[in-house]
Amino acid sequence: MGLLSIIRKNKQKEKELRLLFLGLDNAGKTTILKRVNGQDDISQVSPTLGFDIKTFVHKGYTLNVWDVGGQRSLRPYWRNYFESTDAVVWVVDSGDRSRLEDCREELWSLLGEEKLAGATILILANKQDIQGSMSAPEIATRLGLEEIRSHSWRIQPCSAYTGENLLQGLDWCVQDVARRIYFHGTQAVSSHVSSSVSSSVQGAVQRVG
Ligand SMILES: Nc1nc2c(ncn2[C@@H]2O[C@H](COP(=O)(O)OP(=O)(O)O)[C@@H](O)[C@H]2O)c(=O)[nH]1
């Protein structure tokens, strides 16, 4: 049995996934995590200065979620968290047009990281409740998502304030990682792709690179 098969078998037994929440500061990462953890009081969120780990169960999987601060001065430390990451959840502030270019550069720099080569990428277009915020297709275009060939990705419009689409985003993410870990024949992969495309949430844009 090859090493990869052993790792897959162990992961399957544990049903444990490692998710890394990244994005620019103020995107809403910590607020999203509070919301999906059922903490209703989301008014008291301070900027994340280092990192925070949250563990919760979603659809039968134990998710170990790393919430890492996104301030410019902290970004060089992101790479310390890459090891064994199953999925990167890239959170975008859809109301912040002025930093979208910065956001694009940081995302593309992550996509080039060797240690993240096998990771699923879920882009959360957060703060959709803000009037005049950018739509998911607009963000997808401005981040150049259609050009991603190296990773399986999806963009999901959402709001930590209203809670809309957060769970759908997580569902896709877990499903996409599980597909990679538990099935590795081409047959299984392609059948998953077509079924997840047909069940994709309205307004979401998806692409498997
Ligand atoms: N309008 C709106 N504001 C949000 C939303 N999510 C987070 N925020 C606010 O954005 C700010 C930054 O949130 P935080 O979770 O600390 O961002 P982080 O730096 O990415 O962890 C806070 O003032 C939040 O209340 C959202 O969905 N809609």
Ligand SMILES: [Mg+2]
């Ligand atoms: Mg934070």
